[in-house]
Amino acid sequence: xxxxxxxxxxxxxxxxxxxxxxxxxxxxxxxxxxxxxxxxxxxxxxxxxxxxxxxxxxxxxxxxxxxxxxxxxxxxxxxxxxxxxxxxxxxxxxxxxxxxxxxxxxxxxxxxxxxxxxxxxxxxxxxxxxxxxxxxxxxxxxxxx
Ligand code: FES
Numbered sequence: 001x002x003x004x005x006x007x008x009x010x011x012x013x014x015x016x017x018x019x020x021x022x023x024x025x026x027x028x029x030x031x032x033x034x035x036x037x038x039x040x041x042x043x044x045x046x047x048x049x050x051x052x053x054x055x056x057x058x059x060x061x062x063x064x065x066x067x068x069x070x071x072x073x074x075x076x077x078x079x080x081x082x083x084x085x086x087x088x089x090x091x092x093x094x095x096x097x098x099x100x101x102x103x104x105x106x107x108x109x110x111x112x113x114x115x116x117x118x119x120x121x122x123x124x125x126x127x128x129x130x131x132x133x134x135x136x137x138x139x140x141x142x143x144x145x
Contacts, residue, residue, distance in 0.1 A: 002022075002145055003021075003143055003144060003145035004019065004021050004143070004144050004145060005137065005141060005142070005143050005144075006019055006028065006141070006142050006143075006144065007140060007141055008028065008030070008076065008140045008141065008142060009140040011028065011030045012030060013030050013031075013032055013075065014030065014032050015029075015030050016028060016029040016030070016092075016093045016094075017093075018081060018093050019144075021132060021144045021145055022145065024080055024081070024082060024132075025080070025081035025082070025089055026078065026079070026080060026081060026132055026144060027077075027078070027079045027080075027081040027092075027093055027105070027118075027129070028076065028077070028078050029076075029077045029093070030075055030076060031074075031075050031076070031077055031116060032075075035103060035116035036065065036074055036075065036116070038102075038103060038115070038116050039065040039068075039115055039116045039117035039119075040064075040065045042115065042117075042119075044062055044063065044064065046121075047063050047119055047120075047121070047128075048120050048121065048122075048126075049063060049119065049120050049126065049127045049128045050062055050063055051063055051127075051128070052064070052067035052068055052128070052131070053127055053128045053129070053130045053131060054067055054068060054130075054131040055130075055131065055132075055133050056070070056131065056133060056134065056135070063117070063119050063128055065117045068117045068118060068119070068128075068131065069117075070134075070135070070136055073136060076142075077116075077117065077118060078131065078132065078134055078142065078144070079118045079129040079130065079131055079132070080129060080130045080131070080132050081093070081105075081129070082129075082130075083107040083109065083112055083125055083129075084112075084120065084125045084126055084127040084128070084129065084130070085107065085109070085110055085112055085123070085124045085125040085126070086109060086110070088107050088108065088109035088110075090105035090106060090107040090108075090112070090114060090129070091105060091106050091107070091108055092104055092105030092106055092114070093105075100113035100114065101113050101121070101122065102114065102115035102116065102121045102122075103115065103116050104116045104117070104118055104119075104121075105118065105129070107123065107125065110123060110124050111123045111124075112124060112125035114128070114129055118131075132144050132145065133145055
């Protein structure tokens with residue numbers, strides 16, 4: 001399928017789901033206030049990859065928290081769940097998963113650590129987790145692809 005629709009209504013704050021799109025896992029996390037605040041507080045100068053990696057906005061845009069989410073929808077972080085190092089699937093979606101030192105995602109293959117905006121913070125991965133092309137089609141529905 002070229003594109004899929006996902007109903008976000010059942011996903012409560014603090015929960016995450018994974019859906020498949022074009023054979024790739026898509027991580028969807030309904031972030032808590034705390035997770036959003038933590039992501040916003042990080043100075044851009046501390047980010048190994050300064051780019052948003054979001055095809056829905058201008059190429060090369062900075063990796064601010066706002067640029068990693070859709071306008072007005074900042075609790076929803078929607079990303080391709082493939083480590084940008086060598087393609088493993090990071091942990092951090094399931095309850096009880098090791099989310100790493102930055103509370104986001106942790107790649108068990110070689111130890112890359114991603115923050116609550118999915119940005120690489122430590123380890124060998126060169127880029128932030130990529131955002132897929134998507135749009136909100138209603139308040140609680142998204143179309144990916
Ligand atoms: Fe994720 Fe190497 S594939 S750290």
